Amino acid sequence: MYTSYGAINWLDDLDKWPKVIGRYLKPNGIFYMVEFHPFIYTLNDKAEISESYFKTRALETAVEKSYTDKSEVSNKKLKHIEWHHSLSEVLNSLITNGLKIEFLNEFPYQVYNCFPNLTKNKEGNWVSEKYGDKIPHMYSVKAKKI
Secondary structure, X not given: OXXXXXXXXXXXXXXXXXXXHHHHOOOOOEEEEEEEOHHHHHEOOOOOEOOOOOOOOOEEEEOOEOOOOOOEOOOOOOEEEEOOOOHHHHHHHHHOOOEEEEXXXXXXXXXXXXXXXXXXXXXXXXXXXXXXXXXXXXXXXEEEEO
């Protein structure tokens, strides 16, 4: 089973997500995820820390443009609501729902230009213009149903 980039930020309750994983995963079945590192969400458009890593509230903003093609949105009442989850929140939700963590990897780059102020490095990955590869951008987790 697999969870990919930008999935869990739409979930307000991380306890439900691993329950579904556990329900459909066979014993010794593998779960793998790759996600944007929660540290990235602490940075504003100037690459300054402006938000707490340990958010306790949803982040709500007005939707002005589509995230898919940047076109104008006709319904100006639309809201974008996200929940950012710390690494410990993600890992503990998996562990408490019967999954054994086999590894956690953190990566100092993005695989595509998906955040403000990124620049392409010589390896072809996207890193912070300000911090380069000195900060985490993504992480991956492999877990097994026990």
